[in-house]
Amino acid sequence: MRFFSDNAAPVHPAVLDAMVAANVLDTAYDGDRWSQQLDGAFSDLFETSVKVLWVPTGTAANCLALTALCPPHGGIVCHRDAHIQVDEAGAPEFYTHGAKLLLADGPGAKLTPDAIRAVTDAIRPDVHQVQPHAVSITNATEYGLAYTPDEVAAIGDLAREKGWGLHMDGARFANAVAHLGCSPAEVTWRAGVDALSFGCVKNGGMSAEALIFFRPELAAPILYRRKRAGLLFSKGRYLAAQLLAMLEGDLWLENGHAANAGARLLAAAAGDRLVYPVEANEVFLRVTADEAASLRALGFDFYDWGVGEARLVISWNQTEAEIAPLAKAIAAL
Amino acid sequence: MRFFSDNAAPVHPAVLDAMVAANVLDTAYDGDRWSQQLDGAFSDLFETSVKVLWVPTGTAANCLALTALCPPHGGIVCHRDAHIQVDEAGAPEFYTHGAKLLLADGPGAKLTPDAIRAVTDAIRPDVHQVQPHAVSITNATEYGLAYTPDEVAAIGDLAREKGWGLHMDGARFANAVAHLGCSPAEVTWRAGVDALSFGCVKNGGMSAEALIFFRPELAAPILYRRKRAGLLFSKGRYLAAQLLAMLEGDLWLENGHAANAGARLLAAAAGDRLVYPVEANEVFLRVTADEAASLRALGFDFYDWGVGEARLVISWNQTEAEIAPLAKAIAAL
Amino acid sequence: MRFFSDNAAPVHPAVLDAMVAANVLDTAYDGDRWSQQLDGAFSDLFETSVKVLWVPTGTAANCLALTALCPPHGGIVCHRDAHIQVDEAGAPEFYTHGAKLLLADGPGAKLTPDAIRAVTDAIRPDVHQVQPHAVSITNATEYGLAYTPDEVAAIGDLAREKGWGLHMDGARFANAVAHLGCSPAEVTWRAGVDALSFGCVKNGGMSAEALIFFRPELAAPILYRRKRAGLLFSKGRYLAAQLLAMLEGDLWLENGHAANAGARLLAAAAGDRLVYPVEANEVFLRVTADEAASLRALGFDFYDWGVGEARLVISWNQTEAEIAPLAKAIAAL
Amino acid sequence: MRFFSDNAAPVHPAVLDAMVAANVLDTAYDGDRWSQQLDGAFSDLFETSVKVLWVPTGTAANCLALTALCPPHGGIVCHRDAHIQVDEAGAPEFYTHGAKLLLADGPGAKLTPDAIRAVTDAIRPDVHQVQPHAVSITNATEYGLAYTPDEVAAIGDLAREKGWGLHMDGARFANAVAHLGCSPAEVTWRAGVDALSFGCVKNGGMSAEALIFFRPELAAPILYRRKRAGLLFSKGRYLAAQLLAMLEGDLWLENGHAANAGARLLAAAAGDRLVYPVEANEVFLRVTADEAASLRALGFDFYDWGVGEARLVISWNQTEAEIAPLAKAIAAL
Structure with missing residues (x-):
């Protein structure tokens, strides 16, 4: 994903x-x-x-x-x-x-x-x-x-x-x-x-x-x-x-809400790993290189953001069904 | 048109x-x-x-x-x-x-x-x-x-x-x-x-x-x-x-042919009024202001191109059925 | 000169x-x-x-x-x-x-x-x-x-x-x-x-x-x-x-007058050869290539200005003594 | 100065x-x-x-x-x-x-x-x-x-x-x-x-x-x-x-030497006040606002360079006679 x-x-x-x-x-x-x-x-x-x-x-x-x-x-x-x-x-x-x-x-x-x-x-x-x-x-x-x-x-x-x-x-x-x-x-x-x-x-x-x-x-x-x-x-x-x-x-706003909601799912799973509060649709996580690799091994793609950080962005069309597995994987790190 | x-x-x-x-x-x-x-x-x-x-x-x-x-x-x-x-x-x-x-x-x-x-x-x-x-x-x-x-x-x-x-x-x-x-x-x-x-x-x-x-x-x-x-x-x-x-x-070429063909219909009707030979999909006509007005009165829209000239452009999607009335009107000027 | x-x-x-x-x-x-x-x-x-x-x-x-x-x-x-x-x-x-x-x-x-x-x-x-x-x-x-x-x-x-x-x-x-x-x-x-x-x-x-x-x-x-x-x-x-x-x-104006005066000397000698009235310090002359060459042979340098014309410009410091020989040469063409 | x-x-x-x-x-x-x-x-x-x-x-x-x-x-x-x-x-x-x-x-x-x-x-x-x-x-x-x-x-x-x-x-x-x-x-x-x-x-x-x-x-x-x-x-x-x-x-080099020499005079007087080694003709000094004011009161003009620093630049033409009083004043701070 x-x-x-x-x-x-x-x-x-x-x-x-x-x-x-x-x-x-x-x-x-x-x-x-x-x-x-x-x-x-x-x-x-x-x-x-x-x-x-x-x-x-x-x-x-x-x-x-x-x-x-x-x-x-x-x-x-x-x-x-x-x-x-x-x-x-x-x-x-x-x-x-x-x-x-x-x-x-x-x-x-x-x-x-x-x-x-x-x-x-x-x-x-x-x-x-x-x-x-x-x-x-x-x-x-x-x-x-x-x-x-x-x-x-x-x-x-x-x-x-x-x-x-x-x-x-x-x-x-x-x-x-x-x-x-x-x-x-x-x-x-x-x-x-x-x-x-x-x-x-x-x-x-x-x-x-x-x-x-x-x-x-x-x-x-x-x-x-x-x-x-x-x-x-x-x-x-x-x-x-x-x-x-x-x-x-207000489709623009509805889409914004949808993406934000997805990001909150990840935020809830991330706990102390969050670099910033999650207010919009981006989630910045503290992860080691090994942790990042393990997430990628599970099929999740994202950008490294400097050393020891990862950026995850939720799109308007990503459903809870798509996001939940990542949330789970983050929680399990 | x-x-x-x-x-x-x-x-x-x-x-x-x-x-x-x-x-x-x-x-x-x-x-x-x-x-x-x-x-x-x-x-x-x-x-x-x-x-x-x-x-x-x-x-x-x-x-x-x-x-x-x-x-x-x-x-x-x-x-x-x-x-x-x-x-x-x-x-x-x-x-x-x-x-x-x-x-x-x-x-x-x-x-x-x-x-x-x-x-x-x-x-x-x-x-x-x-x-x-x-x-x-x-x-x-x-x-x-x-x-x-x-x-x-x-x-x-x-x-x-x-x-x-x-x-x-x-x-x-x-x-x-x-x-x-x-x-x-x-x-x-x-x-x-x-x-x-x-x-x-x-x-x-x-x-x-x-x-x-x-x-x-x-x-x-x-x-x-x-x-x-x-x-x-x-x-x-x-x-x-x-x-x-x-x-x-070769849709690009097909569309080019179609538009050119439409322009040739007009050219054939225009005779001596043509300012330039019609090679592509543009037709430049010598028309008086009155003639231009009469064409417009018939529902044909086009640009004046300087004094005494008009520019007519044919699009890829214009059919002979659409163009023929204009050709006829030009011939009748 | x-x-x-x-x-x-x-x-x-x-x-x-x-x-x-x-x-x-x-x-x-x-x-x-x-x-x-x-x-x-x-x-x-x-x-x-x-x-x-x-x-x-x-x-x-x-x-x-x-x-x-x-x-x-x-x-x-x-x-x-x-x-x-x-x-x-x-x-x-x-x-x-x-x-x-x-x-x-x-x-x-x-x-x-x-x-x-x-x-x-x-x-x-x-x-x-x-x-x-x-x-x-x-x-x-x-x-x-x-x-x-x-x-x-x-x-x-x-x-x-x-x-x-x-x-x-x-x-x-x-x-x-x-x-x-x-x-x-x-x-x-x-x-x-x-x-x-x-x-x-x-x-x-x-x-x-x-x-x-x-x-x-x-x-x-x-x-x-x-x-x-x-x-x-x-x-x-x-x-x-x-x-x-x-x-x-008003040195600026004095210098302008001086250069203009020099140009008038040439203009007076040029007669019908003038392309434009001489109002400032530039003189444009009709001259054939041979005439231009003959002036240059006498030591006068200037620009050709298109075919059959020459441009002569007088500077603030050029004296009548310097300009008179050119005026004479032009008159003698 | x-x-x-x-x-x-x-x-x-x-x-x-x-x-x-x-x-x-x-x-x-x-x-x-x-x-x-x-x-x-x-x-x-x-x-x-x-x-x-x-x-x-x-x-x-x-x-x-x-x-x-x-x-x-x-x-x-x-x-x-x-x-x-x-x-x-x-x-x-x-x-x-x-x-x-x-x-x-x-x-x-x-x-x-x-x-x-x-x-x-x-x-x-x-x-x-x-x-x-x-x-x-x-x-x-x-x-x-x-x-x-x-x-x-x-x-x-x-x-x-x-x-x-x-x-x-x-x-x-x-x-x-x-x-x-x-x-x-x-x-x-x-x-x-x-x-x-x-x-x-x-x-x-x-x-x-x-x-x-x-x-x-x-x-x-x-x-x-x-x-x-x-x-x-x-x-x-x-x-x-x-x-x-x-x-x-080599006037360029001679002038460079002259200005550098002047800067060295100041550097020698400045001791621990120097922010950087003096290699060219600029001297950066640590001075308090009061010290800077006292130098200015003696007639020496210079730029403040951020808080607590001053920049002094020596020109090619400044002589030891001109610079020595400033050196002395700096040493006396």
């Missing part, structure tokens, strides 16, 4: 059905009737007027958002373990034309105002040093922790005070919200977030993420940037249809 | 079926079993060993190809009406980090060695001027003309003599090959082409183009560039499956 | 003296007492409050100015023969991160509102095409013509109407103003210019140009861009001293 | 004289007779055939060098405190089009093969992570330590093994060589260095650094990049003359 990542899971049937239903002639690019519904649908979800762009990958969503918030000569504060720093192959630098990621620390890949200030207070406000223009946080974090609305708001307050933009990488936003039980609005724009990468691909989608601007005026130049990045699909309706299907009946 | 473009047509059922069939768990990115078949399948088609990358748009395919062939300080010769110059929103400049498009002329958006030399011979070989490093041609051209193998080879010879790379934008490659009746190899690498954007989206695909490198060593850095551009889908199998479905039973 | 260009002439003694006088310890970068005088000195000259940055080359001045006026995804309208298009090796694309130069036509490298509109009216206002954000004009033009205040104002009005920035490449601004007899203010900010590259290197300076922002708020990010481009000299006082020396007693 | 930095000191009279002597008409750009001597003069100094480009700043030299060694999607290993990381405002990212600086640790801003491997061994060799392509070291380091030829060679061996380029930022190369007593060749190309920023501005020059390529084939594209960066001065002779003056009679 695969517990490598949620990024390769199958597509939810409702999403696939929506794509099939979109297989009719319509206007090209984002002029079709699916794409035209996105602003409204997400404005409803977020209880405020937003502008939404479909993009095919989380990297694209993150980087276009950063482009809106930071000039080429600026800096973006993020965690040292943030996906944009570690696993996007320099895409932020490409999209922003060379902005610098300013790396902050914090347990579980989570930032705090103090952690951010520790980085930015050390920057001389002169032209020789790259000045911060934005902050990017990931919710849920790369280690499966959820920022609460208050935690985000504390960072949002700092950002506003300093005149910085605030981006949230929500590759696993559904998992975070499912854990928090708050409204999507509370943990985003009400807490000061300017742009959100609303992830769907890890959560039952195929190839569509929603880039959401809570300050709608930010979107206009990004429409040009999206095209300029080769990301303006001529048949955009197949992306928009995915997003709408995810919103329909 | 819509004759705006082939870029918004529905997806061929075989392509959609292939995507649905790919809706199982597999390895992420391009490690899945569909993606792993691409090099082989396209090597068979092109009768030589090629490296293939799936990408979601023609703009992405073109621009990644150019990035492989031209340094940031170089220039790329293309036609003044080339898609990369006119309709990609500066994407070539973005991907290549500022390379300059050097604009050549020629009827029907078609280049010749002489047309290219007219541009490049005027460039002083000193550091004050941007030096040509590559040529990009579109086959079929933006005006629906097909370069023959000999015509490409003449440009290929020049490129080789000068040390330039040669890229072919094949957004409508199928239409060109269907018209030419040659093998794909003859009109590409055997004629000196280094990289081809093998278009599928306009030809029955949903969201996948094949970027083909005939000099396989060019591909290695572009794998990084694809990721860095936010184009490495985590569920790449849905793109690879589209491409494989297009190759299966 | 050399009539190739004014760009290699010696440095005016007053400029060199000022540099020698600056050879004392002072604050680094632009914190020294010379640099600190620049805003005031140029504000006096231009009769308005300006922000000034020293930079070492005209290319740097032009490109930093364009960076202030055009985003990476935007376009800059300039003449097809503009220095930024022809002779800066893609520096505008580098500095602006890939903005596109949109090429307009006009005799003598001079733009008009109509010439600009002919380019920009053809651009569809959609995301597929690069939208104009700025205009750049050269005064005096690359062919030695001066824009009058009214001509600039007509372009400035168009720019304001459209929301575009307006840059003036003033590599030979002194020659233009010397010809026009107007105030520097009249032909710049009063006519709608936002940023001026105030050239000194061709006019008696060594290695300093003044980049002048008439909208002072544009300067703040460009201070970062200058540093980021490796252009923030640690001993900036030697650049600032050059500029101050050029302003002292 | 100023001990802030060596970057604002006056220009050595011999350098200024050479510039005055160059104040005659000659060919523009780097076609003049001074520029044409550079390859030969530096090839003599380095006992091998090198290609040399004058550039005006150390940042420009460093960044053009990195551009030659690292593609836009690559990474450059440097020390966390390296000038290119800390004090160049993102210029490396600008010039390289977004390459990533990969930060290594080590006392005194000095790298070792182990320190480098600690960074690069943690990078997965896949397309999701930025791969190292080059290493940049600073000699003398930002903390005034000199890499010995053996230390450089150990890094050079690693670089060669891995296929990485090796750049040396020699803003204070003269101080390093003066300390080491080795030949310039030993500590550069013989130890595996591909490109050197040979600093002059901090060492008696005005506005010229030499960018030296020990693999001459690297220089050709950089000639275009220099122009494209707005760094190709039309009167290049004034830069070349500075560099030749620095080489004449």
Whole structure:
């Protein structure tokens, strides 16, 4: 059984059905009737007027958002373990034309105002040093922790005070919200977030993420940037249809709940082995190399995460029947 | 009826079926079993060993190809009406980090060695001027003309003599090959082409183009560039499956033939109104504003193309039954 | 005698003296007492409050100015023969991160509102095409013509109407103003210019140009861009001293008058051979290859400028005694 | 007395004289007779055939060098405190089009093969992570330590093994060589260095650094990049003359010795207060805020360097008479 990542899971049937239903002639690019519904649908979800762009990958969503918030000569504060720093192959630098990621620390890949200030207070406000223009946080974090609305708001307050933009990488936003039980609005724009990468691909989608601007005026130049990045699909309706299907009946949230529940099964079995509290759909375990090998011998696949740790990720479609044997095996270690 | 473009047509059922069939768990990115078949399948088609990358748009395919062939300080010769110059929103400049498009002329958006030399011979070989490093041609051209193998080879010879790379934008490659009746190899690498954007989206695909490198060593850095551009889908199998479905039973070519046949119906009706010979699936007509209005009044949609001209494009799925009324209306003008 | 260009002439003694006088310890970068005088000195000259940055080359001045006026995804309208298009090796694309130069036509490298509109009216206002954000004009033009205040104002009005920035490449601004007899203010900010590259290197300076922002708020990010481009000299006082020396007693204008006067000597001798009216310090002549050869045989060096034309440029330091023999030779052709 | 930095000191009279002597008409750009001597003069100094480009700043030299060694999607290993990381405002990212600086640790801003491997061994060799392509070291380091030829060679061996380029930022190369007593060749190309920023501005020059390529084939594209960066001065002779003056009679080395000697005076007085051994012309002292204030009250200016430390830099022209009072004051703390 695969517990490598949620990024390769199958597509939810409702999403696939929506794509099939979109297989009719319509206007090209984002002029079709699916794409035209996105602003409204997400404005409803977020209880405020937003502008939404479909993009095919989380990297694209993150980087276009950063482009809106930071000039080429600026800096973006993020965690040292943030996906944009570690696993996007320099895409932020490409999209922003060379902005610098300013790396902050914090347990579980989570930032705090103090952690951010520790980085930015050390920057001389002169032209020789790259000045911060934005902050990017990931919710849920790369280690499966959820920022609460208050935690985000504390960072949002700092950002506003300093005149910085605030981006949230929500590759696993559904998992975070499912854990928090708050409204999507509370943990985003009400807490000061300017742009959100609303992830769907890890959560039952195929190839569509929603880039959401809570300050709608930010979107206009990004429409040009999206095209300029080769990301303006001529048949955009197949992306928009995915997003709408995810919103329909709150499928996005249901899938988030499902994956989180699976992770909790593992967490319960793992006991003291947990490196971090399990809040979303990722479980980090302390295991020896021998223990890891024994799990693999039983047919469970997962990533080693540094020395003595393993990462297990639950996908939206993994059932208790699939997960229980792993939980049992972990408990038996 | 819509004759705006082939870029918004529905997806061929075989392509959609292939995507649905790919809706199982597999390895992420391009490690899945569909993606792993691409090099082989396209090597068979092109009768030589090629490296293939799936990408979601023609703009992405073109621009990644150019990035492989031209340094940031170089220039790329293309036609003044080339898609990369006119309709990609500066994407070539973005991907290549500022390379300059050097604009050549020629009827029907078609280049010749002489047309290219007219541009490049005027460039002083000193550091004050941007030096040509590559040529990009579109086959079929933006005006629906097909370069023959000999015509490409003449440009290929020049490129080789000068040390330039040669890229072919094949957004409508199928239409060109269907018209030419040659093998794909003859009109590409055997004629000196280094990289081809093998278009599928306009030809029955949903969201996948094949970027083909005939000099396989060019591909290695572009794998990084694809990721860095936010184009490495985590569920790449849905793109690879589209491409494989297009190759299966030469569906790509069949669709090209179908669209071309439809265009010939219109051409036959248009007589002296044709601005260019109809070789692919585009028809450019001389029509007055009144004539255009009368066609539209009959329910036919299309683009005006400058003053006194109209562009009509036939998609893979448009039947004779759909096209015949337009042909009749044109004949009756 | 050399009539190739004014760009290699010696440095005016007053400029060199000022540099020698600056050879004392002072604050680094632009914190020294010379640099600190620049805003005031140029504000006096231009009769308005300006922000000034020293930079070492005209290319740097032009490109930093364009960076202030055009985003990476935007376009800059300039003449097809503009220095930024022809002779800066893609520096505008580098500095602006890939903005596109949109090429307009006009005799003598001079733009008009109509010439600009002919380019920009053809651009569809959609995301597929690069939208104009700025205009750049050269005064005096690359062919030695001066824009009058009214001509600039007509372009400035168009720019304001459209929301575009307006840059003036003033590599030979002194020659233009010397010809026009107007105030520097009249032909710049009063006519709608936002940023001026105030050239000194061709006019008696060594290695300093003044980049002048008439909208002072544009300067703040460009201070970062200058540093980021490796252009923030640690001993900036030697650049600032050059500029101050050029302003002292209006040396810049005196040198412009001197060079223009020399060009008029040639123009008077050239009669019908003149390709353009001689308004600044450049003379373009119709000459056959044999005639050009005969002039060279007499020891006069100059550039051929296309077929059947020659370009002769007079420098600030060339005396009537040096120029008269060439005038005589031209008259005798 | 100023001990802030060596970057604002006056220009050595011999350098200024050479510039005055160059104040005659000659060919523009780097076609003049001074520029044409550079390859030969530096090839003599380095006992091998090198290609040399004058550039005006150390940042420009460093960044053009990195551009030659690292593609836009690559990474450059440097020390966390390296000038290119800390004090160049993102210029490396600008010039390289977004390459990533990969930060290594080590006392005194000095790298070792182990320190480098600690960074690069943690990078997965896949397309999701930025791969190292080059290493940049600073000699003398930002903390005034000199890499010995053996230390450089150990890094050079690693670089060669891995296929990485090796750049040396020699803003204070003269101080390093003066300390080491080795030949310039030993500590550069013989130890595996591909490109050197040979600093002059901090060492008696005005506005010229030499960018030296020990693999001459690297220089050709950089000639275009220099122009494209707005760094190709039309009167290049004034830069070349500075560099030749620095080489004449080994003035560069003499100045390095002079500054080092001054630093040793302070070091002798500082005793246990030294944070690092004093090898070049920088002295880092442990001082309390009160002690720093008392030194300033005596008229000595310098930078605080973090909490409880001060940085004192000696310039080429500071005499024992100037330095002795500070030494005395330090000893008396």
